[in-house]
Amino acid sequence: MLRRFGSARAALDVLPRLARRGDRAKTVTAITRAEAEAEFAALHRAGARLVCWGEPLYPSALAMIEDAPPILTVLGQAELLQRPMIAVVGARNASANGRRFARDLAAALGRGGLVVISGLARGIDAAAHLGALETGSVAVVAGGVDVVYPEENRGLHDALATRGTVVAELPLGTEPQARHFPRRNRIISGMALGVIIVEAAARSGSLITARFALEQGREVFAVPGSPLDPRSRGCNDLLRHGATLTENAEDVLALLEPQLRGIEPLRPIPAVAIPVVAIPAAPHWPTPGVAQPIGDEDVLELILEKLGPTPVAVDELVRQCQLSAAVVATLLLELELAGRVERHPGNLVSLS
């Protein structure tokens, strides 16, 4: 929108008109200036800040994924988001051995220079956060950064909010719901150079994270386990399909070594909270917002006639319409705002 209309003001002005174009029942409107200011005040009270796509603190790996969140809410040490990161995720009903392994692994990865990301769930996630608390631990949560879930992780949430980092795509105060978790998982893998799965049953959430990692071109590591333990089923299955067998941090660091070369080791993080600035700096868009001369209704029709109820790849649309990828992306955004286009995983779109 910024690229198409040249400025935030122009984009906001055109928004209601674009949305009216379709048959969308619900109109799309920007929030008011007062609402925005209230939100910033709430962030300030929570000690949180916003980090927008294109800003220096926005994780560079995450910026490159197809559906990167435009805004992250960040609590704690936002600077950790600039370091190379590795995700450690796994079963909530993890075994004692699995928890111990995850904690030791996370600590060793931290000593090796990696910030450890996880999902602040029970079991493996909590153990991984704990192990990396000294060296850098980032939780990506499914609800708002100020909503503690599950309750048993309140202490860990507090520790991460000061010594580590808590990140969310959804606004403050959002209660996490089932449908939020897979969306959250794409951020965990998207921020990381790779994802390590420690204990995961067949068809578990950790495998969703692994699938996102593959789609995003990230490394997938899996910790093997006995065939007699159902919590190993998912990991062994990943190994069968080419994940890197992982018995210790060296297995991970060796594979990532080319990407880590020249990165200095982490300094331990002080246990004292560092005050964070709640109001973000002005966004730096990678390509400055210059209005592009995109065709009008004709071009929109060109795209619409190529779309049907069956999802089609955006790349395929670009090829068939003989338009630039940027133009197609902008037009699809308009159609989406107008409620006429629906998005599907894997960069697919269909008519609503």
Add this chain to the structure above:
Amino acid sequence: MLRRFGSARAALDVLPRLARRGDRAKTVTAITRAEAEAEFAALHRAGARLVCWGEPLYPSALAMIEDAPPILTVLGQAELLQRPMIAVVGARNASANGRRFARDLAAALGRGGLVVISGLARGIDAAAHLGALETGSVAVVAGGVDVVYPEENRGLHDALATRGTVVAELPLGTEPQARHFPRRNRIISGMALGVIIVEAAARSGSLITARFALEQGREVFAVPGSPLDPRSRGCNDLLRHGATLTENAEDVLALLEPQLRGIEPLRPIPAVAIPVVAIPAAPHWPTPGVAQPIGDEDVLELILEKLGPTPVAVDELVRQCQLSAAVVATLLLELELAGRVERHPGNLVSLS
């Protein structure tokens, strides 16, 4: 020798002369007819028989390995040796879970039409034999077939000697020694379509069997385990290097399916011992023993001048001498009998 000299009689006659040629301290002589007859009588008393390379009962997969044993002593159901076989081997100090897994796996492989081979050791080997006793279980032992080792497996040895099969390369009465075990392991892998490793520490005997399997072009299967269990180290390492991850019999049967097509499932083996004939039929040599016109000392010299203290591949010798592989093999045998050539793993030879 049979090929070179045309008959067993002629080969035996020339043996002392060949051995004298070198500087060998110990002379090589054939045993006497009386000694041979005494050995056959002992085999008869033990209920055992000899199976020679080239005979129908000799396992066809084993016949194809580079250093196939010329004679096997067989106790029990020799017919099992004609069936497709799979090896299940692993740690002697196996966990209770590992044993249970091996036993269930062997039983399922048996139901799938495979005879299970193992080494009659404690732990995984014993469990595998036990699981396959109903469908076909073959023990390859390091000593003589009549020597029970370890003592705790006496009951299993007895059961295999009647309902299953016990096989040895070494003569009756041989007490197994440390150096016999690796040699025995090459027979286990050599008889099998593939080797499954269930629990194996780093640098354990099971990994020697896996290495033989690779050298012999057999499939290698490994059962994954927790990195916290040292008994999984060897298996996980094999997986890292490309072994097929194995959680159940289906994983094995699926991979071997092309080789098993058309094989009828095994009938359960009756618990009653079937008397075996102790005196073997005359050997059927794949190529009948016709004296081949091989050159004399000149050719031997040609080979000797190409040999040094550093082991060289027999294939390389064949290429460099421009002789047939059969001729080089026969001449190397002569030089070996004369104590002038030493063999090394991987079909390498050097001067003694």
